[in-house]
Amino acid sequence: MTTFLGMPAPRGVGHLRGDEPFPAAAHKALANDQLRRNLRHATTTIREKSGKVIAELPDWQELRAAGSAIKTDTMARLPELLEQLESGVVAAGGVVHWAADANEANQIVTDLVAATGSPRVIKIKSMATQEIGLNEALEAAGIQPVETDLAELIVQLGNDQPSHILVPAIHRNRTEIRDIFLREMPGVDPGLTDDPAVLAAAARRYLRETFLSTTVAVSGANFGIAETGTLAVVESEGNGRMCLTLPDTLITVMGIEKVLPTWRDLEVFLQLLPRASTGERMNPYTSMWTGVTPGDGPQNFHLVLLDNGRTNVLADEVGRSALHCIRCSACLNVCPVYERTGGHAYGSVYPGPIGAVLSPQLTGVEDNASLPYASSLCGACFDACPVRIDIPEILVHLRNQAPHPRTERAAMRAASYTMDHPRLYEAAQHAAKLARLGGPFVKGWTAARDLPAPPPESFRDWWAKR
Numbered sequence: 001m002t003t004f005l006g007m008p009a010p011r012g013v014g015h016l017r018g019d020e021p022f023p024a025a026a027h028k029a030l031a032n033d034q035l036r037r038n039l040r041h042a043t044t045t046i047r048e049k050s051g052k053v054i055a056e057l058p059d060w061q062e063l064r065a066a067g068s069a070i071k072t073d074t075m076a077r078l079p080e081l082l083e084q085l086e087s088g089v090v091a092a093g094g095v096v097h098w099a100a101d102a103n104e105a106n107q108i109v110t111d112l113v114a115a116t117g118s119p120r121v122i123k124i125k126s127m128a129t130q131e132i133g134l135n136e137a138l139e140a141a142g143i144q145p146v147e148t149d150l151a152e153l154i155v156q157l158g159n160d161q162p163s164h165i166l167v168p169a170i171h172r173n174r175t176e177i178r179d180i181f182l183r184e185m186p187g188v189d190p191g192l193t194d195d196p197a198v199l200a201a202a203a204r205r206y207l208r209e210t211f212l213s214t215t216v217a218v219s220g221a222n223f224g225i226a227e228t229g230t231l232a233v234v235e236s237e238g239n240g241r242m243c244l245t246l247p248d249t250l251i252t253v254m255g256i257e258k259v260l261p262t263w264r265d266l267e268v269f270l271q272l273l274p275r276a277s278t279g280e281r282m283n284p285y286t287s288m289w290t291g292v293t294p295g296d297g298p299q300n301f302h303l304v305l306l307d308n309g310r311t312n313v314l315a316d317e318v319g320r321s322a323l324h325c326i327r328c329s330a331c332l333n334v335c336p337v338y339e340r341t342g343g344h345a346y347g348s349v350y351p352g353p354i355g356a357v358l359s360p361q362l363t364g365v366e367d368n369a370s371l372p373y374a375s376s377l378c379g380a381c382f383d384a385c386p387v388r389i390d391i392p393e394i395l396v397h398l399r400n401q402a403p404h405p406r407t408e409r410a411a412m413r414a415a416s417y418t419m420d421h422p423r424l425y426e427a428a429q430h431a432a433k434l435a436r437l438g439g440p441f442v443k444g445w446t447a448a449r450d451l452p453a454p455p456p457e458s459f460r461d462w463w464a465k466r
């Protein structure tokens, strides 16, 4: 088999491309008052909680700088670190598979599950498996995937798509969740109320039975340690630990950018991630495993290393820092655009500011050309990012790569020519027509803004008088 690196994520599989451009999807989302209320409440709450625990650390900025430096170093020697990780996993009894894209990854996982004979898998919340559309691939092969993270379960039962990296059902309120459970959850109490504790207990009852009767689990990974071959998953509910310890077979799908050089590096990220994401001082559950331990936990372990456009991102000197992302979702929670439109408008499993720079790079900018414009460039995402990804810089970089309409290119060429020729520029100003002449070319711009009227006197005229 030949593996091609540096290719965009393939079309027709996975969840990186929406059905319509961002402006059209956002327009619909903005009409949904309930969605906006839910989003405002949730993002404000997380923001406040996170701000308090970050303020407790006097060295937060140094930690951010350390996180950024470790990621930069990792990306600079990614091939050697991945091979080191592979050696560590294999030495500890695991099997490593390399997947160039979503199709290959889905095939590998589906074949592995089919070989066990299990009709069902339990899943830990994982952005990588959502990105490649693994659930759909498993279902097509007659295998039932069951999401065990509460919010992911709500999304799955509601036949819905996640709208936030960390809180996938952020667009749902508790009444909607009760209705979904009543409609879709096997064996649920028909008298179910919308009390959060009652809803959580119903999910727990359903999931416990599923945990105890399923022999294969699929997870993602927050980090992979090259030095030791160790994988790490951090989570809040404990469902992940059940998946990582109870089944006979564990299959982990990890994006290649999740590798870290050493065990010691993990210390930095275990401080940055919980404070920036859930506003906790540490993750309630941090699970780590290295290959297979005889008599303890899954006895078959497979690691699938996923490219799916990542080496394409790595090849771009400006855009590659998007691969530093640790999926904390802090940039979503501070983004004025995300807070109003929600995640579905981005058309990708990666919404918000990070989605606006990561999705177009994974797919090729042509396939997500409107996303780099889904930002006011206010810079709040950069300030919030625990690994200091300069998202506004990448947004501008990608806007330059995105295809521009012919009228816009013609207007820019005309403006450039005019400004290069002082007499022509002066004449244009005198005619006070420059702005108005531009009117037809900037229809999109003027749909939501006023085109400023030309001043009564230009600077040149004012200067000439003196």
Ligand code: SF4
Pocket: 324, 325, 326, 327, 328, 329, 330, 331, 332, 354, 381, 384, 385, 386, 387, 388, 389
């Ligand atoms: S870009 Fe930064 S703030 Fe946004 S999800 Fe990634 S790590 Fe978090």
